[in-house]
Amino acid sequence: MIQVGVIGTGFIGPAHIEALRRTGMVEVVALCDVSDEAAQAKAAELNIPHGYGSVEQLLAHPGLQVVHNCTPNHLHAAINRQIIAAGKHVFSEKPLSMTPEEARELVTLAEQSGVIHGLSFVYRQFAMVQQAASMVRNGSVGRIFSTQGGYLQDWMLLETDYNWRVDAALGGRSRALADIGSHWCDTLQFVTGRRIVEVMADLSVVWPTRKASVGGGQTFTGGQTAQRFEDKAVTTEDRGAVLLRFDDGSKGSFTVSQVSAGRKNQLTFEVNGSDCSLGWDQEVPQRLWIGHRQQPNQWLSDDPGLLNPDVADRAHFPGGHIEGWPDAFKNMMIQFYRAVATGKMPATGQASFASFHDGADAMYIVDAIVESHQQQRWITVAR
Numbered sequence: 001m002i003q004v005g006v007i008g009t010g011f012i013g014p015a016h017i018e019a020l021r022r023t024g025m026v027e028v029v030a031l032c033d034v035s036d037e038a039a040q041a042k043a044a045e046l047n048i049p050h051g052y053g054s055v056e057q058l059l060a061h062p063g064l065q066v067v068h069n070c071t072p073n074h075l076h077a078a079i080n081r082q083i084i085a086a087g088k089h090v091f092s093e094k095p096l097s098m099t100p101e102e103a104r105e106l107v108t109l110a111e112q113s114g115v116i117h118g119l120s121f122v123y124r125q126f127a128m129v130q131q132a133a134s135m136v137r138n139g140s141v142g143r144i145f146s147t148q149g150g151y152l153q154d155w156m157l158l159e160t161d162y163n164w165r166v167d168a169a170l171g172g173r174s175r176a177l178a179d180i181g182s183h184w185c186d187t188l189q190f191v192t193g194r195r196i197v198e199v200m201a202d203l204s205v206v207w208p209t210r211k212a213s214v215g216g217g218q219t220f221t222g223g224q225t226a227q228r229f230e231d232k233a234v235t236t237e238d239r240g241a242v243l244l245r246f247d248d249g250s251k252g253s254f255t256v257s258q259v260s261a262g263r264k265n266q267l268t269f270e271v272n273g274s275d276c277s278l279g280w281d282q283e284v285p286q287r288l289w290i291g292h293r294q295q296p297n298q299w300l301s302d303d304p305g306l307l308n309p310d311v312a313d314r315a316h317f318p319g320g321h322i323e324g325w326p327d328a329f330k331n332m333m334i335q336f337y338r339a340v341a342t343g344k345m346p347a348t349g350q351a352s353f354a355s356f357h358d359g360a361d362a363m364y365i366v367d368a369i370v371e372s373h374q375q376q377r378w379i380t381v382a383r
């Protein structure tokens with residue numbers, strides 16, 4: 001079994017651990033969090049043998065082969081550097097870093113060190129997203145004219161919703177676009193095989209001041225029980241709309257929001273091609289809509305027997321046994337650990353899992369989006 005350590009045990013760390021356990025290839029032997037006490041309590045809760053209060057201690061754990069970085073954004077670059085310097089394979093949460101410069105540096109470090117490097121863009125791992133990408137690849141969609149969609153959530157709707165992501169020093173200078181818009185861009189670039197080359201963005205902050213509960217809060221905890229609040233100035237966007245130009249000349253657009261009441265985690269996309277359209281909604285993940293002009297439209301379901309052979313193994317159960325977000329996470333870990341087992345990154349273009357290259361690419365797009373909003377003009381993505 002491959003020996004793994006996980007740094008950061010808030011919302012997403014335990015999701016990694018659950019997915020890792022479902023691969024059957026991996027043993028999570030150690031956790032790391034802000035103190036020995038916190039790490040050991042979480043390790044006991046999740047039945048993991050060791051808990052460490054510092055990254056250095058975790059990296060010194062005997063026999064450790066792979067480390068997952070599940071910490072808040074501002075720590076990603078430094079911890080990713082440490083993991084690579086220790087010669088361990090690295091699987092990082094997004095964003096890869098806080099700035100495009102750091103992203104470039106991390107890609108170089110990962111490539112030079114020869115470690116396997118993965119980035120947690122999970123939405124490309126859904127069976128029906130893989131099917132959409134396969135249909136584009138095999139020509140079923142024809143020439144792509146247009147791509148549109150969005151990613152809407154409501155967990156930042158209220159003035160009293162607050163999280164470290166709001167603070168630019170901890171989350172980065174972009175919030176909604178970096179946090180969830182990056183997922184949308186990665187998914188659409190994966191499905192279409194096209195690169196976003198120019199962007200025109202209009203972003204907004206709907207709560208210029210938010211009320212943070214004294215004592216802080218974890219991600220997606222919902223509701224507010226705290227009695228005392230402090231005012232926090234907000235510079236990071238709650239929503240945004242972006243026009244896109246792709247490298248094949250096709251166009252697109254998407255909307256991102258963390259303040260859309262009733263929308264929980266609704267990543268949607270539609271691809272319009274000369275032969276058909278494809279549409280997908282993450283909240284109904286087992287269905288792919290295929291739109292036609294001259295015959296009735298279709299809903300394809302995630303039955304492995306109905307999927308294209310090159311992606312059928314991404315659905316693990318018979319059709320109708322609905323697979324969703326945790327299953328996409330499992331797919332992502334299976335792809336990554338196959339590469340760890342062979343010691344080789346997948347060939348470029350195969351895109352079995354997102355790498356540091358893809359993580360850096362999303363950073364460059366989000367950076368261009370912020371520049372576009374600030375300068376109120378089209379900006380070329382600097383890669």
Ligand SMILES: NC(=O)c1ccc[n+]([C@@H]2O[C@H](COP(=O)([O-])OP(=O)(O)OC[C@H]3O[C@@H](n4cnc5c(N)ncnc54)[C@H](O)[C@@H]3O)[C@@H](O)[C@H]2O)c1
Nearest residue numbers: 008009010011012032033034070071072073093094120219
């Ligand atoms: N891929 C996805 O779909 C997805 C979904 C959610 C979150 N994320 C990403 O995961 C990351 C973490 O988000 P979250 O929602 O789990 O945050 P969170 O605040 O719930 O958890 C962060 C954890 O990191 C720990 N931590 C903080 N500083 C640390 C340090 N110096 N050393 C070790 N541990 C430390 C915290 O104590 C906490 O346990 C973010 O970068 C976010 O963008 C990705």
